[in-house]
Amino acid sequence: MGLLEGLFGGDHSRGRGKKEHGGAVEAADMATDAAIPPLSRIAASVVHRCARIAGVPVDQLLRRFHAEEQACRPLEYARSVVEYCSYVALRVETKRQDHLGDREFHSLTYDMMLAWEAPDEETDAVFQTAFSILRDDADDDDGGSIFYSSPTQMAIQIDGRRTVGPEAFAKIAPACPAMAHPITVRNLFDALTNSTGGRLHFLIYHKYLKSLDQVLSSAKRISDGHKAPALQLSDIEVILDIYGAATTKPVLQHIGTSTWPGRLTLTNHALYFEPIGVDFSYGEAVMYDLARDLKQSVKRESTGPWGAHLFDKAVVYKSSSTSEPVFFEFPQFNGHTRRDYWFAVIKEVLHAHKFIRKYRLADFQKAEALSVATLGILRYRTVKEGFHILPAHFKTTLAFNLAEKLPKGDKILEALYGKLKQHCSRFRGSEDFGQSSSDELTLADPFPLSAYTMVRMGLLTLKEEDNPEERDFMVGDVQIGGTCSVQMALDRSVDYSGRVEAARATLDQIKVEDIDTNVAVLKELLFPLIELGKWLLVLVEWEDPLKSYVFLFCFLYMIYSGWIWFMLPGCLLGCTLLMLWHKHCGNGQLIGVFEVTTPPRRRTVEQLLALQEAISQLEAHVQAGNIFLLKLRSLMLAAFPQSTNIVAVALVVAAAAFALLPMRSIVLLILLEAYTRQMPVRKKSSEKLVRRLREWWLRIPAAPVQLLRPQDTRRWRSRLRSR
Structure with missing residues (x-):
């Protein structure tokens, strides 16, 4: 078992006490629990355990369920019974502060998932058969050795439990807000089952909850003042993470060309940087407020000594309150996962406050939104530290980051805001399920809100009117046998994200x-x-006069008859017909490969010379543009009076033409002049006119320019203000 403890980390042996005398105790419990048709054996066992936790008889619990829910098919009925009873029990269990560290709670919630996945006898038989085949394969693989098998097979050999699928995990896990959130529960499942073939085993589930309990306990100790930095925090601020506490591994802050090591602290409202002094003590903290609307932005960035972009390990923070961008560098020998983690969690806090400002949340609604972000960051940290995984992009486990990245993610936030409004409009007195009668046993609150979870864990203090001991909310995030509005909006966004990922895959092929x-x-x-x-x-260019004459007369006739205005609509209609034709004839087949003949590859030196030549050409074009603008400035300011008179007359004539002539005639004259410029009859006169215009333009002087240094610029501006 030493190998297993090293792999799955921890006191697995402590939980085996009950398991070893063992599987026997659970089997005895299942045997003594009366069958509940049409529930499977494990579903009936879960219902009995939930009734014992709620403190009511099973028949009264089921009678209350029958009064509230009706299901058509046996599978739907059995699944709804499991959901209802699980939520009733979890409402009681999650009120305990130490529920995440209790292995009994781990086993209970895992069995709830198994029962939801196979709630009736028929479905349970199918899963039992599939599990038996997988276990036989695991036993036969390399003589049953755990050293040459996959992680899933090794876990099956050691623990002997069935695995859980994504649907069951997504239905049960969000009932414990500390464990998962409805927006990110699927991504969390993917992260936990990254190496187990898309099925969650109890050993990994147990490791996740135990690691999460350790992270939450660490956050609680910091919030209580143990190992906390000397910061002047408000009562509503919660410290999410600290980096640079060890002076040997500081964060490097770059502002301009100056660099200073220090400690970085992130709360749910601000970012604090404490520089390290010469005596290795921390100086006064600099606060970067993430809650206010200061046009803030955070990006990944490369940095290095004296501003050189050498190491891709920094986060750059910009806002209207800072005169220069602030770079926070997270030194790391290999990769940049540390920087990516801090970038993600800072963005999550920014997006949470953006959500609060957008919907003008206050009081409990604001506390709930920040609690969702806080618990999401702590779960993100748990996955990073316990499983060395940093889910990114559409797979992130941060709710507000995911909503900002997903296509139509704003619909998810709208649904979340609708739920918050629904919570605040359904206040009612709290009940204790352990003392409730069957008539009082309702599912008005199937699981506590994130803010209440934070309060019970000592991470948050609510106002007296929002105290969970005095009032409770009627929560509809998890619906029996249905799908909530947040989940429906998420499913639509995920569907669109699948198309985006497919399109991105095609882009990666052609880059x-x-x-x-x-x-x-x-x-x-x-x-x-x-x-x-x-x-x-x-x-x-009139290389073939006959074709040029035919095109000219056709074009003139189109302009004169007014057909020219139908050219653009005709082109758009032609493109539409072409697309529909290809859609009809292609029958959904893939597009044929676009063949391109690649030019001969050039050496690095040749590419550098070509790049230098392109930069020189770009510089020449910029210079020509500046000269053109400076000459226009001379004309406008009458620096060359004779040329100014000519330009003024030309502008008056152009203004009169636009005022008196119809637009059709103006377009006709312009196109006719441009098209017939190279006509044999006009070629000599056109060349002579162009030559004279060029000579006239060369005689115009450019407006003078004086280049000032930055200090001279400040001196010049102060002189203007004094005048």
Whole structure:
């Protein structure tokens, strides 16, 4: 068992006390519990255990369920019974502060998931058969050795329990807010089953809850003042994480060219940085408020000594309250997981406060939103520390980050806000299930809210009117036999995200790093437009006079008759018909491969020379643009009076033309002049006119420019203010 303790971490042997005399105790409990048709044996056992926890007889519990819920098919009925009884028991269990550290609670909730997955005899038989086949395969694999088998097979050999699927986990786990949240429960399941083939085993589930209990206990100790930094925190602030507490592993803060080591503390309202002094003591903390609307942004960034972008291990914070961007560097020899973790949790706090400001939440609603973010961050930290996994993008386990990233994630936040409003409109007196009669036993609150969980764990203090001991909420986040609005919005967003991921996979296939290859792909994609441009250029240059005359007369007739205004709608309609034709003829088949002939690869030195040449050309174009604007400035300020007079007359004529002539005639004259410029009859006169215009433009002087240093700029501005 030493190997198992090393793999799954902890006091697994402590929980085996009851399991070893063992499987016997659980089997005896299941044998003594009376059967409840059409429930399976494990479902009936769960119902009896839930009734004992609630302190009421089983028949009264079921009678109350029959009065509230009606199911059509046996499977739906059995599943609804398991849900109802599980939520009743979990409401009682989650009121205990130490429930996450209790192995009995782990076993109970895991059996609830098994019972929900196989609630009736028929479904249970199917799962039993599949489990027996898997266990036989595990026993036969390499003579039953646990050293050469997969993690799932090893867990089956040691523990002998069935595994849980995602649907059961998503239905039961959110009933304990510390354990999971409805928005991120599927992503949490994927993270926990990353190495077990998409099925959750009890050993991993037990390790997760035990690690989560340790993280929550650590947060509780810090909030009580043990190992807490000397910060002036408000009563509603909760410390989420600290990095740099050891002076040998500090956070490096970069502002401009200055760098300072220190300690970074994140709360649910702000970010605090405490610089380390010469005597290795912490100085006064600098606070970066994450709760106010200061146009704040957080990004991943590279940093290094003297501002050099060498190491991709930093987070840059910008806001209207800081004159310069603030870089927080998290030194790490390999990779940048530490930076990615801090980036994610800081973004979660920012998004939570953005949600609060958007819907103008206050009092308990605000506390609930911050509690959702706080528990999500602590779960995220648990997965990182216990399983060395940092779920990112659409797989993140942070609720507000996920809602911001998912397509149509705003609908998830709208549904979450609707639930918060529903909670606050359904106040009622609390009840104790252990002392309730069958008539008082309701599912008005199937599980406590996140804020109440924070209060019971000592991480949050609510106002007197929101005290969970005095009032309770009627919660509908988990519906018996149904799906809540938050879950429906999440399912729609996940469906869209699947399409986005599929589209992103196609993008990854065509991304190439060579600039020449990218240019070749671009030329092939634009080949029809390039050929059309070449054909129009041949007509404009009058290389074939007959074709040019025919095109000119057709174009003039289209403008004169007014057909020119139907060209754009006609093109759009033609594209629509082409798309529909391909849809009809393609029958949903994949697009054919687009073949591109790659140019010969160039050496690194040649690529650097080409890059230098491109930069030089870009610089020349920028200079030409500046010269053009400075000459216009000279004309506008009459620095060259004779040219200014000419430009003024030209502008007056243009204004009169636009005022007196119809737009059709103006467009006709402009196109006719541009098209006939290379016509044999006009070619010499056009070249002469262009030459004269160029010579006239070259005679215009540019407006003077004086370049000032930054200190000279400040001195010049102060001089203007004094005037």
